[in-house]
Amino acid sequence: MKLSEPYKIQCLIPDLPEPQEILPYLEEMHAARWYSNFGPLNSRFEAAMKSFICEGAGGPDFEVVTFTSATTALEAALRSLELREGARVLIPTLTFPATATAVINAGFVPILADVDADSWEMLPHHARETIAKQSVDVVMPVSAYGKPIPTAEWDHFVADTGIPVIADTAAALGQQPVGKHIHLAFSLHATKPFSVGEGGLLVTPDAALASRSKSWSNFGFSGPHGVISQIGTNAKMGEYYAATGLVQIERWPQVKARRQTVLDMYRDALAPLGNRIKLQESANTFIPATFVVHTGGQAPQIGKTMAEAGIHTRFWYLPPLYEHPALEGLVSGIDLTKAFPVTEELKNSLIGLPFHVFLSQQDVDDIVATLTQIL
Ligand SMILES: Cc1ncc(COP(=O)(O)O)c(C=O)c1O
Structure with missing residues (x-):
């Protein structure tokens, strides 16, 4: 076969709902004339996600916040820790580049750790070995290829060391248990098993961190007065994507x-x-x-x-x-x-x-x- 010809077997074909499955939600959205800015479908999707994540995994109480992507959810969580500029964030060598770019865009410095030969993940023992030798302010494990990270072990790491863990669990939605201390960022990109096309979620047991992250995604606005209390950005998930998310939960x-x-x-x-x-x-x-x-x-x-x-x-x-x-x-x-x-x-x-x-x-x-x- 010539390499310019289309492949006979594609590596990845996204699996999203048929347009007619999303239509009832879109009609609801259009009737309300509310297309973004944490509209009713987004609120429903966040609430439905809470039970979806519980059902799939069980565990303690947590908040769910929607974003435009896992990358912006990671950046929001990192920024919301309110660390000094140049704080050091431990990440694995084997991951999608967004793990590193989120750290850099948040104003922090990525420190690289090797991965495990069998799970292909950075594990708590890698983090412990690194912090014994150098200072680390945050640890960001990655669920390699969608393999859930060991929640209890990372919870234990946070309780033990006091170092926050923000996990890049981009590809593990529906299979990743939530923890008592760790923050999780999921991707809803078209390449992911649970996809809305483009989007992300932050799942965190820390209500204050959830609220700062959400405010960051909405320009930094907080409260009802139209004033910003931090330098935010626009990383809000729109109602079209929330509609697709509601159907994906059913599917x-x-x-x-x-x-x-x-x-x-x-x-x-x-x-x-x-x-x-x-x-x-x-x-x-x-x-x-x-x-x-x-x-x-x-x-x-x-x-x-x-x-x-x-x-x-x-x-x-x-x-x-x-x-x-x-x-x-x-x-x-x-x-x-x-x-x-x-x-x-x-x-x-x-x-x-x-x-x-x-x-x-x-x-x-x-x-x-x-x-x-x-x-
Ligand atoms: C490990 C990992 N982190 C982050 C991302 C970025 O996710 P998003 O496209 O939702 O920003 C991906 C996407 O492939 C990923 O695999």
Whole structure:
């Protein structure tokens, strides 16, 4: 196949409601002539999200605030901690660049930590090792590829050290338990399993932080008098997106079941490859947002062969943060192989196989057959 031709099998196809499913909410919105500024649909979506998150996970009381994206939700939470300019925020090397840009846009400095070889996440022990050597003001773990972060362990870390944790759980909505101390930012972008097209959520047990974050998303206004009490921005979710979110909550059981079916097809098809392919740790306890596998250093070759066979793969979260030209300054003078040995190994091993609800058994068999040619 010529590389200019469209792929036979796409890596990711968003799964959003049909327009007619959203229409009743849009008619309601239009009748009220209220399209943004924390309108009735946004309030309903925030309230419905509270029960949705409880049902999926259980746990203590918390606030839900909508945003334009996970990136703005992360920035809002960081700013609302009211730390000094230049505060140091520990983040993993293996993540989407927005984890780092949110920190920088909030006026803080990202400090990089390596990830775990099996879960591909930065874990509490990485944070403990770093704070033993240098000062860290905030820790931002990432739910890698949608794998829920260990809530109880991070809660324990906050209780123990007093260092706040704002987790970038962008891809884990519907599967990530909430904690007693940690703040969570979710993405509702089209590429995420629970998507409204574009949007984000902050989920926090801290009502004051929720309120400052919400005010920041609305130019810094607080109270009824039309005055700003902080320098905010405009990061409010509009009513069109809230309408889609209300439908997505209704659709979630089917969305989840279809994603599980595709995952099961992969598990069966990959089984004969044995340990030539490694899945993310605890892969049988959650449904990933993107299906990334470890190929023992063969990811570039697999990507090429797949493309020639018309199969689209993605190197999600790669290159590592420190290889992005805009972020290279974070590691100047550091020996990368010594500082980040796991990431250095993972960067040629991880590859995202096609994963979405429109894949057929035949597609999965073709993908795995192509993989088998190389492994
Ligand atoms: C780990 C991670 N953080 C942040 C984001 C950004 O989310 P959003 O597009 O909602 O800003 C993404 C999106 O892919 C992500 O994967």
